[in-house]
Amino acid sequence: MDAPLVAGPETVQRAAAARRRRPVWLTGSFVLGLILLFWPLVAALTIGLVVDPRGLRIGAAPVGSAPSALHPFGSDNAGRDLLTLLAVGTPPTYVIGFVAGFLATAFGTIIGLISGYARGATDTVLRGIIDVTLGIPALAVAIIVTALLGSISTGQLALIIAVLIWAFPARQIRSQVLSLREQQYVFISRLSNQGSLSIVFRELLPNLLPFVMASLVASISFAILLAVGLQLLSLGSSDPTLGLVLQLAITGGALSRGMWWWWLPPALVLISIFIGLFLLSTAVDRLANPRLREKADDG
Amino acid sequence: MTADARTGMHAQGSAGDHTPDDLVLSVENLAVSYGSAAGRRRAVDDLTFGVRRAETYGLVGESGSGKSSTAFAILGLIKPPGRIDEGRIRLEGMDLVGLKPDEWRPIRWRRVSLVPQGAMNALNPVMRVGEQIGDAIEAHDGRQDPAALRERIVGLLDSVGLPDRVVRAYPHELSGGMKQRACIAMAIALEPALIIADEPTSALDVVVQRAVAETLMEVKRNLGASVILIGHDLALQAQLVDRLGVMYRGRLVETGPSRELFHRPQHPYTELLIRSVPSIRGGDDDSLTGAARRARELAAAADELARTGIPPLRLVGPDHLVALP
């Protein structure tokens, strides 16, 4: 004769309230990912405020010296102060990654939206462009272009990379739009005389935000990867960057000469950035993948 | 013959025999609960009923009544966070509660099998139908000689009215009704004594539904098996079942021969449930207003039940039990 529920109403309410306070994507791994991704930038910017730019010059420090009080990160084989080099070279990597990532995602999302919703001839054309662009080997083309162009700024490099990678978000968004447009609320919107543009941006896009986020993280990762790859080949911008430092270290024989202070810090920073991006992408994946989200919701 | 006071069923065993001979399935005081962060919730509570050999037993109830959980419990498919809290489930005399996974292998599919709801989800879309049936047979009956296996599969498909070509077909090449019949073929492959059909015809068109239902009854007759038909379509139940059990929130409200329940229901909830089923034969107060009124009465009766709780079952006629004080 007792009610079938074993838990009392208060327990249920408290559990529900706890769930409401914390958004599903704000998990431990998300926070950790953010930290791992951004601490090098924060550190570099702070140190960059106090560091002496003359440390970048050749001979600013004793050649190939290990870390000391005066030069906490030591110096490279040309006597450049590595702390200054790292502080100055880290932010551009972020700039390239984020600018290229945002540009590629924004452009790709718009193309994906139009292509997926319009269907017909427009879709055929746009999809063709997307497929062709996807087929282009990004690194190979990047190498050729940057080699031909010689010295370019970080901004220009970001643009080149964006042009090479926008097709990935475009394809992702397009396939989501193809299924979303069959939802009945799109039908109701058309019945309500809502224009196509309004439907695409006001009805579909909000529901695509998880996928846009996921694409953004992926694009940023890919952009940084491309940029560092180019820098390791001494291509890309001639401003000091992490990749450049690493490249100099490798060609300068830092490994064989045991000059760990030269190659280890940039490598560690890069590893931290990529692990951070990876953790963010798995956390954001929960937004995009409803089944993962359900597991999180179930107590 | 002894009459088991709890199940109200007349048994053919000798006096004192706890498991009547002609009961294929005996469920006693079954309780199933699911846990979550909010606490444990009973899906099935103190459930007792039996299914005789070669009979069709219908289990009906609205969503949340616990009928699917009952089916899963019988099949040993309750997994954490769900668990069987209490009770016994005896299949042909053997207790199923507390069996270990490897003890289930000779039982599941060979002595009790499932025709699931929504063949779409049950069939593997990237495997040919014949292969899937073959796999199911070999998984529970050991490796088979390929030629004999193929013959057996063709025979199974034939018994459910499906042509040879289905063996090599993929699920998406079949219509809804054909897919469901393929699932029936899989369920009878090892000639079980008990088949549990969980809403086997939902989402099918009316004529196809009848064809699938008739197929199920035919294979049941040929095998001499028993069927538990789970669903919420009372009209379909009326066409197919010998005895019926009405569940509400995990407990049985009434159970008995289907004629009794449809023509002389003893519990007010049962009565309202039966009367709220629309029929093209017409009936008393056929109008929409009448239907809306009956729907409200049914909802009120359900609320009342939720408030007062459901007492244990009491015998009111041959095989007929009702949960009234």
Added chain:
Amino acid sequence: MTTDNHAPADPAAPGGIGTPDVPLLELRHVGKSFRAGRGRGVTSVVALEDFSLTLEGSPPRIVALAGESGSGKTTAANLVLGFLTPTHGEVLYRGRPVTQLKGRSGTGFRQEVQAITQDPYSAFNPFYRVGRVFDVVIRNFPIASGPEDARAKVAEAMDFVGLSPERILDAYPHQLSGGERQRVMVARAFLLRPRLIIADEPVSMVDASIRATILELMLRLRNELGVSFLYITHDLSTAYRIADELIILRRGQVVEAGDPRTVIEHPQHPYTRLLMSSIPIPDPDDRWQGRVSDLQAELNEDLEALE
């Protein structure tokens, strides 16, 4: 156009759609085929064939279009709403082809011909609050003279379906039950004051206990607002209760049409007879006779004889 923003254009007034004394909806020998497959495997799938229907509109009627899946009923709905173009024949709304009317917003077609759809779960954009469906409608149609008027009219619509604006309008779709969502859809239709509503399986995904309520609301729309319905369903018992006329579709063709009670109790066409005899009756003493496979074989023989 009349100055009363509330009612759709009066057909008798100059500038209104079509001419008076013309049926509200007319489908003349409509055929619709789709291309399926690609390259050399392209085939033509005939969804609707030689389909004709006339709905006078005055007095308002509920015409039920019943059929199994693949019978063409949803195709018919989309044709009437102007979302599909017929391969053959014409779809006329008040004497004018729908293909001409649907694009131009000045014609009032969109407001006069509305729909209630099957799935209350996907009919709402999960990102927005429920009240937004009304905002969109008010923004796009000449319904209200200002924000105050809009609020009043929405309240009136919610009152019609028996829902409280305070509780429902600010809620998100997932917080409402299927029945409540469907009632909001009916309220949306009420707000628009259409002449014709295409109701595509409006109760098949709603709990049995709410079905009668939704169907009652449809009847009230007909009786109180003069709205005609094209009621599309596969469930003949609901068609029986609500329709003035019943049309049975099979594989894109009309096999039988007439008064619902007559069609259901005295079916003439072999397919209709098969259909009626396959509907389960909730009475253990009134069970299916014979075997449906035999009846289906009989049906095929009868159909061949007819051709």
